[in-house]
Amino acid sequence: SAVISQKPSRDICQRGTSLTIQCQVDSQVTMMFWYRQQPGQSLTLIATANQGSEATYESGFVIDKFPISRPNLTFSTLTVSNMSPEDSSIYLCSVERSSGVGEQFFGPGTRLTVL
Amino acid sequence: AQSVAQPEDQVNVAEGNPLTVKCTYSVSGNPYLFWYVQYPNRGLQFLLKYITGDNLVKGSYGFEAEFNKSQTSFHLKKPSALVSDSALYFCAVRDRGSQGNLIFGKGTKLSVKP
Numbered sequence: 001s002a003v004i005s006q007k008p009s010r011d012i013c014q015r016g017t018s019l020t021i022q023c024q025v026d027s028q029v030t031m032m033f034w035y036r037q038q039p040g041q042s043l044t045l046i047a048t049a050n051q052g053s054e055a056t057y058e059s060g061f062v063i064d065k066f067p068i069s070r071p072n073l074t075f076s077t078l079t080v081s082n083m084s085p086e087d088s089s090i091y092l093c094s095v096e097r098s099s100g101v102g103e104q105f106f107g108p109g110t111r112l113t114v115l
Numbered sequence: 116a117q118s119v120a121q122p123e124d125q126v127n128v129a130e131g132n133p134l135t136v137k138c139t140y141s142v143s144g145n146p147y148l149f150w151y152v153q154y155p156n157r158g159l160q161f162l163l164k165y166i167t168g169d170n171l172v173k174g175s176y177g178f179e180a181e182f183n184k185s186q187t188s189f190h191l192k193k194p195s196a197l198v199s200d201s202a203l204y205f206c207a208v209r210d211r212g213s214q215g216n217l218i219f220g221k222g223t224k225l226s227v228k229p
Contacts, residue, residue, distance in 0.1 A: 042221045092158055106159040
């Protein structure tokens with residue numbers, strides 16, 4: 001498995017502001033992912049972040065709203081821009097080892113509340 | 116389109132009894148299948164996976180899952196439930212031809228009563 005940390009663990013933000021969430025992994029990984037878990041719902045993939053290339057966004061998510069950085073093989077950030085109450089969710093990062101066969105390991109999540 | 120169905124929002128079991136959490140999927144070809152558990156205010160923990168081979172897969176904390184290709188199901192099971200098993204359980208699938216994109220079910224809340 002991998003040890004994954006996220007900062008902040010939770011935050012309360014005002015409408016119209018932006019929040020950057022950090023994800024740190026204890027070892028080098030090729031693939032990192034960002035998910036959103038809205039209250040009482042399942043996880044939805046926002047984007048895939050591979051080091052050295054632009055993030056790949058899923059349908060319904062755009063770079064202007066959720067810019068992602070992946071500066072090295074152990075770190076990534078997700079920014080939630082121009083927030084609205086509808087952005088209130090848990091945001092999780094996950095990693096998949098290149099040697100693995102599909103399982104992803106998740107960080108503890110960032111619980112975001114937008115007022 | 117790929118999808119995962121967990122038909123039960125909640126499963127209630129008495130401690131010591133066997134438990135089953137159901138999952139069916141719709142994916143073209145032969146998928147990878149996973150179960151994850153989410154405890155309150157914590158991230159997802161990987162429980163087990165099916166890649167190929169034996170249809171009965173054993174995972175963490177005494178859980179196992181049975182892959183049934185004809186029924187496109189991957190039900191999670193445990194012979195004897197513990198109160199500490201109470202959590203939210205997610206089934207997920209991934210097309211073998213794609214990288215990374217896990218499709219999650221909506222989750223099933225398991226409640227184990229003493």
